[in-house]
Amino acid sequence: MNLNVAVQMDPIERINIRGDSTFALLLEAQKRGHAIAYYTPDRLALQGGEVFAAVQPLKVRDEVGNHFTLGEPRRTRLTDFDVVLLRQDPPFDLAYITSTHLLERIHPATLVVNDPAQVRNAPEKMFVMEFPELMPPTLITRDLAEIKAFRAEHGDIVMKPLYGKGGEAVFRLAREDLNFGSLYDLFSVTFREQWVVQKFLPAVKDGDKRIILVDGEFAGAVNRVPAADDLRSNMVRGGTPKETDLTARERDICARIGPSLRERGLLFVGIDVIDGYLTEINVTSPTGIRAVQNLGGPDVAAMIWDRIEAKRR
């Protein structure tokens, strides 16, 4: 089966192909004979009920420094495609939300992966709150009294932005830390929205596990161990990817959230688990495909395309 695929992504010249999950998906699509058209989010247009973008034919190669060739741009109706991959990276801001409104117009006649309305409704650190029994104690607020009460109860806490990514502004505050008041002030001027206050999980030193689910089923996992001098496990912050298996508890987590992901059309999802506690459900533009494969794990990109092709049949 040959599909007409468009990918909405950030500028392809800037990606690091060794770690980029979008690139892994594109390589697999091309291998299967699907035609790929490329556009960046700023090329989207809604006119009279139809969504257009100036798309360029794209060829990819797994060669650093020579990873793509683009053809001439052509204004195209997005409904001309069988599939649109929504792979725009955060920030999850109003520009992102507007993208999801535009793409919602074409889905599901054109299959958008992940479902744009569901992406809009499931910001990673908010959606996860539907499963509090799987999470560490967590509070979302900007109210000082609420945070003080939470801190009195849990002692060692983490404060982090609700729409942060890649470990940005993640702080640990031990019980005695005198910087709490100042950090509160800093957060309240920096962020207009509520933020996340969470019990600190000391076992983070052994890693934060990224588990990939494809159409609600476990597909692959990679553990990310933080550098000795950092709290954050994110690979962009120096975290090291390590081969891993799932524990019984992690299998339970997958079984528990899988049906909800499938129902919502969240076909490619990455969840984060620290010490058996679920902390994030990444749906906007999850990563991890290449890290899993580099460690000898399964070919998650192939699994994703199997599912997309099955849905288009």
Ligand SMILES: Nc1ncnc2c1ncn2[C@@H]1O[C@H](COP(=O)(O)OP(=O)(O)O)[C@@H](O)[C@H]1O
């Ligand atoms: N409750 C916590 N306890 C211990 N470490 C945490 C906690 N929350 C976050 N971290 C550390 O900070 C990193 C980034 O936090 P995360 O919630 O995953 O946000 P981001 O979206 O920025 O990745 C995690 O990978 C982990 O290393």
Ligand SMILES: [Mg+2]
């Ligand atoms: Mg994370």
